[in-house]
Amino acid sequence: MIERAELVSTGAELLSGRSVNTHARLLGERLRAVGIELVRDTTVPDGLAVIRDAVAAALQRVELVFVSGGLGPTVDDLTRDALAELLGCGIVTDAAALAEMTERMERAGRVMNAARRRQALVVEGAEVLLNRVGAAPGQRLTTADGKTVFLLPGPPNEFRYILGEYIEPWLRREQAGAGALRERLLLTQGIGESDIVQRFELAGFPPDGVMTAYCAGAGRVEVRLEPAGPEVADAVLDAAAEEAARLLVPYVYARERVALEDVIGRLLAERGQTLATAESCTGGMIGARLTAVPGSSVYYWGGVVAYADAVKAALLGVDEAVLRQEGAVSEPVAAQMADGVRQRLGADYGVSVTGIAGPGGGSAEKPVGLVYVGVADAAGVQVERFVYPGDRESIREATSRAALALLYRRLVS
Amino acid sequence: MIERAELVSTGAELLSGRSVNTHARLLGERLRAVGIELVRDTTVPDGLAVIRDAVAAALQRVELVFVSGGLGPTVDDLTRDALAELLGCGIVTDAAALAEMTERMERAGRVMNAARRRQALVVEGAEVLLNRVGAAPGQRLTTADGKTVFLLPGPPNEFRYILGEYIEPWLRREQAGAGALRERLLLTQGIGESDIVQRFELAGFPPDGVMTAYCAGAGRVEVRLEPAGPEVADAVLDAAAEEAARLLVPYVYARERVALEDVIGRLLAERGQTLATAESCTGGMIGARLTAVPGSSVYYWGGVVAYADAVKAALLGVDEAVLRQEGAVSEPVAAQMADGVRQRLGADYGVSVTGIAGPGGGSAEKPVGLVYVGVADAAGVQVERFVYPGDRESIREATSRAALALLYRRLVS
Numbered sequence: 001m002i003e004r005a006e007l008v009s010t011g012a013e014l015l016s017g018r019s020v021n022t023h024a025r026l027l028g029e030r031l032r033a034v035g036i037e038l039v040r041d042t043t044v045p046d047g048l049a050v051i052r053d054a055v056a057a058a059l060q061r062v063e064l065v066f067v068s069g070g071l072g073p074t075v076d077d078l079t080r081d082a083l084a085e086l087l088g089c090g091i092v093t094d095a096a097a098l099a100e101m102t103e104r105m106e107r108a109g110r111v112m113n114a115a116r117r118r119q120a121l122v123v124e125g126a127e128v129l130l131n132r133v134g135a136a137p138g139q140r141l142t143t144a145d146g147k148t149v150f151l152l153p154g155p156p157n158e159f160r161y162i163l164g165e166y167i168e169p170w171l172r173r174e175q176a177g178a179g180a181l182r183e184r185l186l187l188t189q190g191i192g193e194s195d196i197v198q199r200f201e202l203a204g205f206p207p208d209g210v211m212t213a214y215c216a217g218a219g220r221v222e223v224r225l226e227p228a229g230p231e232v233a234d235a236v237l238d239a240a241a242e243e244a245a246r247l248l249v250p251y252v253y254a255r256e257r258v259a260l261e262d263v264i265g266r267l268l269a270e271r272g273q274t275l276a277t278a279e280s281c282t283g284g285m286i287g288a289r290l291t292a293v294p295g296s297s298v299y300y301w302g303g304v305v306a307y308a309d310a311v312k313a314a315l316l317g318v319d320e321a322v323l324r325q326e327g328a329v330s331e332p333v334a335a336q337m338a339d340g341v342r343q344r345l346g347a348d349y350g351v352s353v354t355g356i357a358g359p360g361g362g363s364a365e366k367p368v369g370l371v372y373v374g375v376a377d378a379a380g381v382q383v384e385r386f387v388y389p390g391d392r393e394s395i396r397e398a399t400s401r402a403a404l405a406l407l408y409r410r411l412v413s
Numbered sequence: 414m415i416e417r418a419e420l421v422s423t424g425a426e427l428l429s430g431r432s433v434n435t436h437a438r439l440l441g442e443r444l445r446a447v448g449i450e451l452v453r454d455t456t457v458p459d460g461l462a463v464i465r466d467a468v469a470a471a472l473q474r475v476e477l478v479f480v481s482g483g484l485g486p487t488v489d490d491l492t493r494d495a496l497a498e499l500l501g502c503g504i505v506t507d508a509a510a511l512a513e514m515t516e517r518m519e520r521a522g523r524v525m526n527a528a529r530r531r532q533a534l535v536v537e538g539a540e541v542l543l544n545r546v547g548a549a550p551g552q553r554l555t556t557a558d559g560k561t562v563f564l565l566p567g568p569p570n571e572f573r574y575i576l577g578e579y580i581e582p583w584l585r586r587e588q589a590g591a592g593a594l595r596e597r598l599l600l601t602q603g604i605g606e607s608d609i610v611q612r613f614e615l616a617g618f619p620p621d622g623v624m625t626a627y628c629a630g631a632g633r634v635e636v637r638l639e640p641a642g643p644e645v646a647d648a649v650l651d652a653a654a655e656e657a658a659r660l661l662v663p664y665v666y667a668r669e670r671v672a673l674e675d676v677i678g679r680l681l682a683e684r685g686q687t688l689a690t691a692e693s694c695t696g697g698m699i700g701a702r703l704t705a706v707p708g709s710s711v712y713y714w715g716g717v718v719a720y721a722d723a724v725k726a727a728l729l730g731v732d733e734a735v736l737r738q739e740g741a742v743s744e745p746v747a748a749q750m751a752d753g754v755r756q757r758l759g760a761d762y763g764v765s766v767t768g769i770a771g772p773g774g775g776s777a778e779k780p781v782g783l784v785y786v787g788v789a790d791a792a793g794v795q796v797e798r799f800v801y802p803g804d805r806e807s808i809r810e811a812t813s814r815a816a817l818a819l820l821y822r823r824l825v826s
Binding site: 011012013014015016017018019020021022024025026028029030032037038039040041042043044045046050072073074076110113114115116132133134155156157160161192193194195197198213214215216222257277279281282283284285286287288290291292294295296297300301302303304305306307308310311314315344345346357358359360389390391392393394396 | 432443445452485527573605607626670697703707714715717770806
């Protein structure tokens with residue numbers, strides 16, 4: 001039974017401002033599901049010695065190590081070499097991987113060349129995990145003392161493929177009977193972390209045997225209840241979760257780790273209701289989030305990105321006199337956008353946002369960060385006003401979340 | 414002069430599947446601009462000993478260390494304590510930080526409580542970096558041997574604020590005269606990494622004194638030319654960059670690290686031309702990317718998220734007979750969407766996408782991953798067909814990129 005694992009992420013691009021490392025999140029999530037805790041991610045540049053030493057250090061601490069990246073065709077792809085050196089093995093061409101890559105390339109009308117052929121190289125003795133969405137295969141290596149190292153390609157879709165196709169089944173076999181980490185979750189929005197702490201303190205929560213942990217971010221706070229030890233029964237955790245949910249009414253929107261757009265999607269699908277969006281300053285972010293959910297076409301009709309005022313008038317029917325008098329960033333425009341998109345697309349709900357994301361366009365009266373979000377349904381329109389701090393990116397993120405949050409509250413009210 | 418720095422990212426949420434660590438990318442980018450290389454990011458959970466040891470290890474290797482997260486109000490926020498222990502200092506309440514937080518809270522109609530007050534605690538002797546977009550301030554600490562440790566809050570917008578407001582000015586002062594790392598960039602799209610390598614090899618590129626490095630991902634390959642040593646003149650790098658650009662015609666779209674949407678935005682703004690989008694399977698992702706660029710309202714009119722077929726017909730004028738006969742994911746529908754949105758929004762260019770992002774909805778004839786992207790202007794409509802591998806997320810990402818790439822080629826053709 002494996003309890004802890006580490007990740008070594010390789011690639012200068014992860015440290016020089018070019019790419020975000022998304023592997024730790026994905027891997028951490030999948031490992032938790034089989035009762036393994038990811039306890040460290042060490043991100044290092046492309047360098048044989050630095051990769052070798054980081055993997056060696058990880059193998060000192062844990063029995064399962066994942067290495068991402070550095071399996072590509074160029075001379076700065078050195079993960080294979082680092083691992084071969086660490087394990088004292090050679091490097092060989094894998095015939096199956098080479099055949100797979102050649103066939104894929106021919107189908108795509110490209111030819112195999114020396115650089116590409118490099119991607120079929122594997123550490124001697126590796127179990128080869130064929131990559132059907134990219135080129136270089138994954139590899140499973142075993143150390144002399146029986147520890148396991150998985151090598152995965154760096155591109156996120158290939159990393160995900162190798163993880164899902166080979167590594168998760170392997171983990172489930174290894175961990176049979178381990179079960180997931182025991183925890184109870186409460187996802188909240190509209191309440192701050194310190195307010196939650198205070199409510200808990202006033203109520204003498206948590207009870208003995210239960211520990212709390214918090215994660216704040218992206219406009220929500222996640223409360224996690226964990227057993228203080230293996231002797232704590234599931235029933236104690238369940239009872240604590242119920243008490244916590246009561247203490248945090250009406251801020252809990254989910255009891256599992258789901259995005260708000262998933263919860264909204266389930267509610268709409270269950271009720272057979274539909275949704276349309278009208279976005280100004282978010283430019284399509286809300287639609288993009290809603291449609292990230294598989295099956296969203298059942299309840300999401302679509303929307304209008306009404307960036308220019310002329311589009312607000314022409315496609316959403318916003319009154320041009322109101323646009324002139326009140327300005328595009330105003331309560332009545334948000335209301336007309338929400339109702340306009342609902343009616344024109346024939347949806348049950350319309351969601352709108354209009355705001356000033358900056359850095360330009362602000363004034364004393366209407367500062368950067370001023371945002372109106374609206375929700376319309378057959379019963380009427382509701383608009384909320386916010387002023388968000390931060391830069392363009394965080395204002396747009398916060399606005400997207402506020403719109404989904406308002407819609408959620410309308411759906412459950 | 415500082416040459417290398419490390420980041421220690423703290424927070425169980427970064428390893429358990431809840432959050433992506435975006436700090437390394439941002440920090441790495443900003444450090445490069447002042448000639449400092451970020452050489453490692455160690456992500457660890459919330460734990461006093463593990464944070465203390467990770468920072469200590471980093472201070473063994475480099476003279477500048479950044480620590481993110483763990484400055485919040487709850488008992489699992491332990492970065493202050495870890496640093497105090499490491500440096501042998503106490504922890505004190507900072508009056509200015511407390512006053513700032515109290516005032517911000519009062520303005521927001523919230524009250525100061527014991528948990529929130531914890532966020533005004535700093536390591537004794539720290540320079541306090543007031544946080545005007547969140548609660549806990551940043552801190553600058555100096556070790557006994559003159560090394561520097563910056564503590565930054567974990568929420569990305571607060572991290573960005575403290576970095577931009579205090580740390581970058583400090584770095585520029587420290588690094589006065591250091592200059593940025595010397596490199597020449599070529600951003601390419603539409604050509605694979607190994608094809609680039611082969612073109613270079615055939616041409617005997619690079620010349621002496623110049624080294625190449627590659628970063629592939631997100632549908633593009635970045636080629637970086639670096640001097641082999643300090644004696645290599647800038648003119649040698651410049652000449653090599655020109656040669657590389659010639660060898661890679663027509664795939665180079667930028668010579669600096671910019672997103673394609675920035676390049677497109679500049680072209681449109683220079684020419685006084687405008688753009689509208691019609692998105693189906695991407696659900697707004699293209700609009701979201703275009704509007705992430707400050708000032709995009711000058712050239713981006715907006716668009717239609719035509720998720721349901723009825724919206725394609727009603728808002729974009731797609732022929733319902735064609736929708737029935739050819740299906741929504743087809744060449745003629747992509748063409749009509751691009752031209753429809755261009756005409757209805759009165760823009761110079763219309764961009765469209767329609768495809769099957771999966772996991773459901775595929776067939777033998779129209780598999781998951783089949784995508785059509787279109788660009789329309791006054792001269793006509795151009796549509797390209799792709800079949801992307803991978804899951805829903807990567808198909809949607811690839812589709813967004815393909816649409817922007819097609820538009821870019823149309824703009825420069």
